[in-house]
Amino acid sequence: MRVLLFTDTRSCIEGFDALGRSKNHSVEVYPTGDLKPVLEEVTHDTFIYLDITGLSIASIRPRLKLLEDSVSSRFGVVDRNGTLKDIAEAFQRGASDYIDGRLLRKGLTTARFGRVVEFATSGEAGSRQVQIPVPAEIYPSGSVWDDVEPGExxxxxxxxxxxxxxxxxxxxxxxxxxxxxxxxxxxxxxxxxxxxxxxxxxxxxxxxxxxxxxxxxxxxxxxxxxxxxxxxxxxxxxxxxxxxxxxxxxxxxxxxxxxxxxxxxxxxxxxxxxxxxxxxxxxxxxxxxxxxxxxxxxxxxxxxxxxxxxxxxxxxxxxxxxxxx
The missing domain is CATH 3.30.70.1230 (Nucleotide cyclase, GGDEF domain)
Incomplete structure (x- = not known):
């Protein structure tokens, strides 16, 4: 699947490295300011991630509205600093994924993204508006204990x-x-x-x-x-x-x-x-x-x-x- 990542920081891009290397998906990166013109060109088989880190709530909501009304309407939110105090707001506006700072540092795996896409494409939009998908709550601890820190x-x-x-x-x-x-x-x-x-x-x-x-x-x-x-x-x-x-x-x-x-x-x-x-x-x-x-x-x-x-x-x-x- 074609994945469009709108972000202004390198650290966010690194979180999508594994997905970009996969055979079944491609990741294209754009600055957040290009969201509106790029959305006018997207097709239905596209998934969009918007990095809202550093944006004000006043500027986030119009962007979420653009995504909600886009042809694809399949999108997720990257929120490294917890700007959205009510995560449900993203899903009420049609989002299918929410990635916080901890999950971004672990990196987005192809298996997890597959479950996100499955959630985004199954059922009616109305059902997505009231449910937070299980994959958004997974914080991988890795295959070994090296990266597991007390208190996290x-x-x-x-x-x-x-x-x-x-x-x-x-x-x-x-x-x-x-x-x-x-x-x-x-x-x-x-x-x-x-x-x-x-x-x-x-x-x-x-x-x-x-x-x-x-x-x-x-x-x-x-x-x-x-x-x-x-x-x-x-x-x-x-x-x-x-x-x-x-x-x-x-x-x-x-x-x-x-x-x-x-x-x-x-x-x-x-x-x-x-x-x-x-x-x-x-x-x-x-x-x-x-x-x-x-x-x-x-x-x-x-x-x-x-x-x-x-x-x-x-x-x-x-x-x-x-x-x-």
Whole structure:
């Protein structure tokens, strides 16, 4: 697709480098002052980004009106400094994307842009005027941890893991043995997800959440999670020193949270973190691996085919791993 970027700064252009290098899209850059004459020449198969950084609200609104009335009418807003105090205003005027400073620094990926275009071209314009698309809320944390800074908000792969049947185990086992079980499981999790950057982030007594970096394009934690399901019997034989079979349930989601180091998370307020704990504690059955529709959307087809549609939880569609025995 032809992408027109109206900006007056080099740093904004750099955020579109990856998109410009792709085979399926081209990026043309114009100064913001050329918006009106260029719009008179655009065709329908064009997507426009307007950088409003440094512009006054009085000058932004006429430009948004021009975009709203253009032949293409597919556009997004780049707002590095948060000039728009009410982001919904952009979408009410027909925008399909909103890029803030943090997302611009990460760079616009082709996968993300594809979802933006899908949103822009699906449904009626009226529906776009009242919905902020999910891609606008994705802040990739990268494929590794190098660029993740404490205090900043990112999108992560969030994996809930909880030990099953703990009431029965507490009745039969000493505290020392229970501590050993928990340490053993944590060790298994650390080793199993090391290859995808997984870290145990929050851990309560018998359950917790791992974070894996998310690059905005693919979920990598799913295969290690499936491996944990398939190898549970062998792990019981080789690594757990109890006669009662040990099982665990898992739930995978892609969500946003402010990042702080493990052990310093008590003051974090995150809807996604609350959701993944509620999912694991209330909706996932013993021994089960459940994945939200959001997470499964970023999984390879050959992996997602092994999941069956399950019930919804808190209005979020769930998928559960088939019985692979």
């Amino acid at each position: 908000e990112y999108t992560f792969q969030m994996l809930y893991v909880g030990l099953d049947h703990m009431k029965e185990l507490r009745r039969k086992s000493s505290e020392d043995l229970l501590r050993t079980l928990r340490r053993t499981l944590q060790g298994i999790l650390t080793r199993s997800f090391a290859g995808v950057g997984g870290r145990i982030w929050v851990w309560k007594e018998d359950d917790g959440v791992l974070l894996c970096p998310f690059d905005g394009e693919r979920v990598t934690a799913l295969i290690p999670a499936i491996r944990l399901v398939l190898n549970r019997v062998l792990m019981n034989i080789e690594q757990f020193s109890v006669t009662t079979p040990i099982s665990w349930r898992m739930g995978l989601h892609v969500g946003n949270t402010r990042y702080e180091a493990s052990g310093e998370t008590s003051e974090i307020v995150s809807e996604s973190l609350n959701f993944i704990f509620h999912l694991g504690e209330r909706a996932v059955r013993s021994g089960q691996l459940a994945v939200t529709e959001t997470a499964l959307a970023f999984a390879p087809d050959q992996v997602s085919n092994w999941f069956l549609r399950g019930p919804e939880f808190e209005s979020v569609p769930l998928y559960v791993l088939r019985d692979l025995a």
